[in-house]
Amino acid sequence: MKYAVGFFVVAVLVTLFLLPIAELGFGTDKMNDLVAKYYISNGLADHGAANQVTGVVVSYRGFDTLGEVTVLLLASLGVGMLLAQRYDTERPRPGFVTEYGARFLAPYLLVFGAYIFIHGHLTPGGGFQGGAVVATTLALLYLVVMGFQRPRALYWIETLSGWVFAGLGIAGLIVSGSFLSQIMPLGQPYRLLSAGIIVPIYVAIGLKVGIELSDIVKYFYKGGDQA
Amino acid sequence: MIYYVFAFTLIGLGLFAIMFKKNLFKIVIGIELMTAGVNLLFIAVGFVVGGTAPIFEESAKFSGFVDPVPQALILTSIVIGAASVGLASALALRAGSAKGGDLDVH
Numbered sequence: 001m002k003y004a005v006g007f008f009v010v011a012v013l014v015t016l017f018l019l020p021i022a023e024l025g026f027g028t029d030k031m032n033d034l035v036a037k038y039y040i041s042n043g044l045a046d047h048g049a050a051n052q053v054t055g056v057v058v059s060y061r062g063f064d065t066l067g068e069v070t071v072l073l074l075a076s077l078g079v080g081m082l083l084a085q086r087y088d089t090e091r092p093r094p095g096f097v098t099e100y101g102a103r104f105l106a107p108y109l110l111v112f113g114a115y116i117f118i119h120g121h122l123t124p125g126g127g128f129q130g131g132a133v134v135a136t137t138l139a140l141l142y143l144v145v146m147g148f149q150r151p152r153a154l155y156w157i158e159t160l161s162g163w164v165f166a167g168l169g170i171a172g173l174i175v176s177g178s179f180l181s182q183i184m185p186l187g188q189p190y191r192l193l194s195a196g197i198i199v200p201i202y203v204a205i206g207l208k209v210g211i212e213l214s215d216i217v218k219y220f221y222k223g224g225d226q227a
Numbered sequence: 228m229i230y231y232v233f234a235f236t237l238i239g240l241g242l243f244a245i246m247f248k249k250n251l252f253k254i255v256i257g258i259e260l261m262t263a264g265v266n267l268l269f270i271a272v273g274f275v276v277g278g279t280a281p282i283f284e285e286s287a288k289f290s291g292f293v294d295p296v297p298q299a300l301i302l303t304s305i306v307i308g309a310a311s312v313g314l315a316s317a318l319a320l321r322a323g324s325a326k327g328g329d330l331d332v333h
């Protein structure tokens with residue numbers, strides 16, 4: 001009875017919200033000279049990235065993305081604090097094929113993740129997507145390789161990536177008076193070395209997101225112990 | 228249009244799970260369902276018939292893009308969703324182990 005009433009209430013609520021949205025129409029161009037039109041017509045000249053989503057995320061809304069990376073860092077710190085006292089429980093040892101299959105795949109997956117975040121300004125993807133692939137690789141290794149430890153250098157890389165992002169922002173503040181402004185040459189569009197500060201920022205984001213997301217996975221396995 | 232209906236169905240199912248499920252992990256799954264529904268709704272609103280992904284290509288002629296702004300917003304939303312689900316399940320695990328493995332809310 002409670003379920004039925006609840007289901008009915010939710011259904012009515014959802015329909016009430018759906019009706020005004022449905023009036024918008026599906027598939028019609030809703031950009032009429034608003035911000036999206038500006039982004040599309042001026043994007044290539046403003047930030048030089050072929051991928052306009054990357055342009056919006058890293059260039060026009062770069063400050064917002066810095067906040068987003070901070071949220072991810074805080075969440076991973078929170079998970080580490082909450083699960084600090086858990087220890088790895090007994091797990092059955094994975095089979096030979098599983099373990100060595102994962103070890104064989106891992107470098108290729110890492111290269112694929114790196115490709116996605118290095119080419120974030122040219123092809124679909126970017127720092128967050130590539131970081132997710134890197135984190136998936138590390139999660140796979142945690143899952144099947146007994147006693148897997150990440151190299152300690154990753155902690156320094158994560159810190160350094162955060163500083164690269166914030167440092168480029170502050171450098172823009174010093175050089176041209178606004179945070180995260182384009183201080184590097186835009187170069188020729190559609191080339192790997194183009195789009196100025198977008199490439200170093202997205203590489204930094206990719207490394208940072210990959211290491212932080214795998215931190216979260218690690219805490220669920222082992223708790224916040226050493227390394 | 229069917230995408231709007233589907234997105235709102237996901238949101239409704241998530242809301243239902245949050246309100247009526249007792250198990251903490253099912254509540255976390257409800258939050259994740261709502262996030263997925265909102266993400267799908269934004270992407271569906273930004274879709275334009277005949278539009279391609281908002282990426283310029285050197286060789287291809289420009290022929291209309293879908294709206295890049297909702298896609299950029301949802302990129303943020305997915306990352307925040309992943310972070311919040313990680314934190315929420317850590318909290319749920321902690322609350323469960325404080326009560327001796329009991330994951331239900333009463």
